[in-house]
Amino acid sequence: MELVGSTLTATFAHPRPTPSNFLPAISTMASSYKNRFPHYALTHSLSLPWRPSTYYKVAAITPTLAPFSKSSQGLTPSHALPFVSNRTALFTRYTPDDWYRATLTNYKESEASRHNAERLRVDTSRLIQEKDQQIRKTQNESTKNLGERVNDIVFWKSEINHEIDGMIGETNALTDMKKRVERALVETEGQLQVAQECLLHREKRMGIDLVHDDVEKQLMTEVDVIHSCQERMRRHLDKAIAQLASNRAAQHELEKDLSDKQTAHRIDDKCHHLRNTSDGIGYYRGVERVDATISVPDSWAKFTDDNILRSQSERAASAKLRDDIETMLVVTANEMWNQFNKANVAFTNRISETADAKNKIQTYLAKPLQEFLETEMSIEAFRKAVRSKSSPLKVAQTRLDERTRSPNIDLCRGLSPVRLGLVNEVYEIDDTIQGLQQRLREAEDTLQALVHTKANLEHDLAIKANSLFIDQEKCMGMRKTFPNTLRLVGYT
Structure with a gap:
C-alpha cells in the first residue's frame, strides 16, 4: 500500500x-x-x-x-x-x-x-x-x-645562388671578351687605313715605275686579309651580343625563381614555426576547399632544375664562344701580322731595287755628261776647222776667177798645170769642208742624242727618286706605326 x-x-x-x-x-x-x-x-x-x-x-x-x-x-x-x-x-x-x-x-x-x-x-x-x-x-x-x-x-636557393654567381662571372668574362673584340676591330681600322693610303700614295708614281709590282700585290692582299679578319670579328661580335642576351635571359629566370623561392621560404618558414600558442592564428572558413596550386613537387623541382640546366647550357655555350673568340683573335692577329711583314719585305726589296736603279742611273748620267762636253769640244773644233778652210778656198777660187780674165792667147785652157792645180785645190778644199761639215752634223746629232739620253736619264732618275720617296718615306714611314700583337688581340 x-x-x-x-x-x-x-x-x-x-x-x-x-x-x-x-x-x-x-x-x-x-x-x-x-x-x-x-x-x-x-x-x-x-x-x-x-x-x-x-x-x-x-x-x-x-x-x-x-x-x-x-x-x-x-x-x-x-x-x-x-x-x-x-x-x-x-x-x-x-x-x-x-x-x-x-x-x-x-x-x-x-x-x-x-x-x-x-x-x-x-x-x-x-x-x-x-x-x-x-x-x-x-x-x-x-x-x-x-x-x-x-x-x-x-x-634550391643555394643551387640557384651558386648558378647565378657562375652566370654573373661568365657574363662579365664574355663582356670583357666582347670589349676586346671591339678594341681589336678598331685597331684593324688603323691598319686598313695605312694599307689603303699606301696604295693611294703608290698611285702617284710616275712613268715606268707605275707598275703592278709585288708591293702592290702584297698591299692588296693585306687589304683583303684585313677585311676578312674584320668580317670574322664582326660575326663573333654579333654572336657575343646574342649570347650575352641569352645569358641575361637565363639569369633573369634564375633571379625570378630565386625571388619566388625567397618568398616561399619566408612563408613556409613562418608556417613551420607556427604553434598552437602562436599569435596571428585564426579561423579561415573554407580555405581547405581552395586549391590555388599550379604545380606538384615533381614539376616544382623540375622547373628549377630546368632553369639551372638552361643556365648551365648557356654558360657552357658562352665559355665555348669565349674560347672561339680568343682563338679567332690570335689567328686574325697572326694573319694580319704575317701579311704586314710580307708587305714590308716587298717594300724593302722594292726600295732596294729602286735605290740600285737610281744609283746606276746616276752612274750612267755621269758618263753622258763627260761625253757631252767632249762632243761639244769636237763640234767647236769642226766649226773652227771649217772656218779655217774658207780662206784657202777663197784664195784658190779667186785665183781661178782672176785667170779667167787673161787676154786672148794667154787664156790658156786644157791641161795647164796651173789651172789643174787650182781646180784640184778648190775641189780638195771643198771636199775637206764638206767632210768637216758632215762630221760636224754627226757630232751635233750625237750631241742631241747625248742631250736626249741625259734628259731621259735625268727623268728616270726623278722617277726613281719619286718612287723611292713614296715607298721609303711615305709608305714605310706610316707602316712603322703598325700596332703590336697585343693590341691586335684586343688588349690595351
Whole structure:
C-alpha cells in the first residue's frame, strides 16, 4: 500500500519504456560521481550548452493512469470528485510484489544509467585523448613536411645562388671578351687605313715605275686579309651580343625563381614555426576547399632544375664562344701580322731595287755628261776647222776667177798645170769642208742624242727618286706605326 498522493503510483501504474540510447548530459550527474573515479579525470571540461529535455520530461511525468485520478476521469481540478476519506471505499491498486518489483526496476535502471554514463565518460575521455594524440601527430607530420619543404627550398636557393654567381662571372668574362673584340676591330681600322693610303700614295708614281709590282700585290692582299679578319670579328661580335642576351635571359629566370623561392621560404618558414600558442592564428572558413596550386613537387623541382640546366647550357655555350673568340683573335692577329711583314719585305726589296736603279742611273748620267762636253769640244773644233778652210778656198777660187780674165792667147785652157792645180785645190778644199761639215752634223746629232739620253736619264732618275720617296718615306714611314700583337688581340 502507498500513501495517498504519492507520485510512485503513476510509476507503478505505467512502467517506463525501454531506456533509449540517448543519455543525459554528464554535467548533470557530475555531483553524484565526484571523485569516485579519480584515475579517469578528464583533461577538458565536458559541460555542454544543452540539456536533454527528454530525460527530464520522462522523469516529471504526472501519473495519469490511477483509477481515481482526476485527470483519468477527464475532470479538471475545479470539477474533481471530492476526496473520500473512508479507506473501505478504496480498492487495492498493487500488490507488495508489484511494489518491490517496481523498486527493483528503478534500482536496475538507475544502475544501468550510471554504468552507461560512466562508460560514456570513459569512452569520451579516451576518444578525446586519441583525437588529441592524432591531431598532435598530424600536426607534427605537417610541421615535419613543412620543415622538409623549407630544407628543399633552401637547397634550391643555394643551387640557384651558386648558378647565378657562375652566370654573373661568365657574363662579365664574355663582356670583357666582347670589349676586346671591339678594341681589336678598331685597331684593324688603323691598319686598313695605312694599307689603303699606301696604295693611294703608290698611285702617284710616275712613268715606268707605275707598275703592278709585288708591293702592290702584297698591299692588296693585306687589304683583303684585313677585311676578312674584320668580317670574322664582326660575326663573333654579333654572336657575343646574342649570347650575352641569352645569358641575361637565363639569369633573369634564375633571379625570378630565386625571388619566388625567397618568398616561399619566408612563408613556409613562418608556417613551420607556427604553434598552437602562436599569435596571428585564426579561423579561415573554407580555405581547405581552395586549391590555388599550379604545380606538384615533381614539376616544382623540375622547373628549377630546368632553369639551372638552361643556365648551365648557356654558360657552357658562352665559355665555348669565349674560347672561339680568343682563338679567332690570335689567328686574325697572326694573319694580319704575317701579311704586314710580307708587305714590308716587298717594300724593302722594292726600295732596294729602286735605290740600285737610281744609283746606276746616276752612274750612267755621269758618263753622258763627260761625253757631252767632249762632243761639244769636237763640234767647236769642226766649226773652227771649217772656218779655217774658207780662206784657202777663197784664195784658190779667186785665183781661178782672176785667170779667167787673161787676154786672148794667154787664156790658156786644157791641161795647164796651173789651172789643174787650182781646180784640184778648190775641189780638195771643198771636199775637206764638206767632210768637216758632215762630221760636224754627226757630232751635233750625237750631241742631241747625248742631250736626249741625259734628259731621259735625268727623268728616270726623278722617277726613281719619286718612287723611292713614296715607298721609303711615305709608305714605310706610316707602316712603322703598325700596332703590336697585343693590341691586335684586343688588349690595351
